[in-house]
Amino acid sequence: MQETPSTGKSLEELISRARRMAQRYAEISAYSLNPDQEVWEGIVRGIGRQAHTLGWPYCP
Numbered sequence: 001m002q003e004t005p006s007t008g009k010s011l012e013e014l015i016s017r018a019r020r021m022a023q024r025y026a027e028i029s030a031y032s033l034n035p036d037q038e039v040w041e042g043i044v045r046g047i048g049r050q051a052h053t054l055g056w057p058y059c060p
Contacts, residue, residue, distance in 0.1 A: 018044045
């Protein structure tokens with residue numbers, strides 16, 4: 001089994017990165033963010049936690 005890659009970044013830093021990634025993707029694509037801020041913030045936090053725990057930003 002492969003070892004989980006270490007990002008060397010804090011959880012908050014990874015959540016912030018996931019948030020920026022989602023906002024940028026919505027800007028350059030035909031997609032938009034969920035209008036319910038609580039929903040999309042939960043997804044962004046989940047992606048940040050996955051990156052922190054697993055080393056990759058897998059969708060929660």
